[in-house]
Amino acid sequence: MRIGELAARAGTTTRALRYYESRGLLAARRTDNGYRTYDEDDLRLLQQIRTLQDFGFDLEETRPFVECLRAGHPAGDSCPASLAVYRRKLAELDALIDELGAVRTRVRAELARAEVLATAEVPGGPEPRCELSPKT
Amino acid sequence: MRIGELAARAGTTTRALRYYESRGLLAARRTDNGYRTYDEDDLRLLQQIRTLQDFGFDLEETRPFVECLRAGHPAGDSCPASLAVYRRKLAELDALIDELGAVRTRVRAELARAEVLATAEVPGGPEPRCELSPKT
DNA sequence: CCTTGCCTTGACGTCGACGTGAACGCTTAC
DNA sequence: GTAAGCGTTCACGTCGACGTCAAGGCAAGG
Numbered sequence: 001m002r003i004g005e006l007a008a009r010a011g012t013t014t015r016a017l018r019y020y021e022s023r024g025l026l027a028a029r030r031t032d033n034g035y036r037t038y039d040e041d042d043l044r045l046l047q048q049i050r051t052l053q054d055f056g057f058d059l060e061e062t063r064p065f066v067e068c069l070r071a072g073h074p075a076g077d078s079c080p081a082s083l084a085v086y087r088r089k090l091a092e093l094d095a096l097i098d099e100l101g102a103v104r105t106r107v108r109a110e111l112a113r114a115e116v117l118a119t120a121e122v123p124g125g126p127e128p129r130c131e132l133s134p135k136t
Numbered sequence: 137m138r139i140g141e142l143a144a145r146a147g148t149t150t151r152a153l154r155y156y157e158s159r160g161l162l163a164a165r166r167t168d169n170g171y172r173t174y175d176e177d178d179l180r181l182l183q184q185i186r187t188l189q190d191f192g193f194d195l196e197e198t199r200p201f202v203e204c205l206r207a208g209h210p211a212g213d214s215c216p217a218s219l220a221v222y223r224r225k226l227a228e229l230d231a232l233i234d235e236l237g238a239v240r241t242r243v244r245a246e247l248a249r250a251e252v253l254a255t256a257e258v259p260g261g262p263e264p265r266c267e268l269s270p271k272t
Numbered sequence: 273c274c275t276t277g278c279c280t281t282g283a284c285g286t287c288g289a290c291g292t293g294a295a296c297g298c299t300t301a302c
Numbered sequence: 303g304t305a306a307g308c309g310t311t312c313a314c315g316t317c318g319a320c321g322t323c324a325a326g327g328c329a330a331g332g
Contacts, residue, residue, distance in 0.1 A: 002279075003278095003279075004277095004278065004279080014279090018281095033279080033280090034279080034281095035278090035279055035280080036279085036280090
């Protein structure tokens with residue numbers, strides 16, 4: 001299979017595949033006329049890369065998985081180095097989620113404060129809602 | 137006050153201040169010799185920018201706050217446009233946190249699965265822990 | 273033969289928020 | 303007078319993962 005077909009099957013672009021090759025992931029055989037040629041193993045390897053990319057792993061972090069597959073292991077995460085990346089990424093995710101949660105809390109507080117001030121500021125704004133018996 | 141002092145008081149760099157100026161935030165007066173001059177209002181404006189940057193707002197998103205302060209309002213978030221940015225950012229944060237949580241769950245699952253396979257694969261690895269009476 | 277649609281390499285563009293360095297001027301202190 | 307420590311503008315570098323031409327080759331169909 002050539003580069004266009006592989007890209008289509010993996011849901012990515014030829015440019016991305018050439019980029020992966022330039023980074024040392026995903027090597028390719030060549031036909032007589034210089035065209036890159038791939039097989040099903042390359043597809044699996046590429047799918048591994050894409051999955052991790054979707055998880056937010058950067059390319060360098062996919063390298064252990066790729067090398068694991070190249071070494072003949074059945075899955076990219078069958079190697080200690082891959083597990084280490086998983087664990088590091090989990091820690092990063094936890095830290096990031098905590099941080100974002102803290103930011104969210106602070107932004108919420110700012111918004112609440114600013115909204116109160118805004119309604120208090122605008123003269124024609126919402127009136128106090130403490131009426132016991134509505135006019136209508 | 138000149139650019140160096142303002143940068144120091146706001147905990148940032150002169151380069152950043154010139155960049156903000158190039159983006160149309162944070163205007164500066166000039167002395168006879170061309171030096172930029174700032175006052176306390178500029179400091180407050182800059183602090184507003186820095187706070188929002190720390191929250192993960194990008195520079196364009198700080199613009200409504202800056203313009204609000206420039207319009208003479210006591211706080212940068214005293215204007216509807218600023219509140220809108222707060223709300224949009226909160227929605228983004230919620231979506232991002234949810235997404236990251238989902239990724240975390242998936243990565244955890246992958247890690248758990250891979251760990252089990254790894255221990256089952258290694259011959260000299262951990263033995264089954266179902267012994268009723270330990271040898272020692 | 274000509275077009276269409278693959279493929280090749282090479283190289284510059286993108287985005288954001290600056291960092292870094294060059295080459296220079298002003299002020300103040302010694 | 304000269305060195306230190308401010309300031310000025312201009313302009314290229316950074317990072318990641320590609321996008322987007324440009325210029326050309328190869329294969330197949332009408």
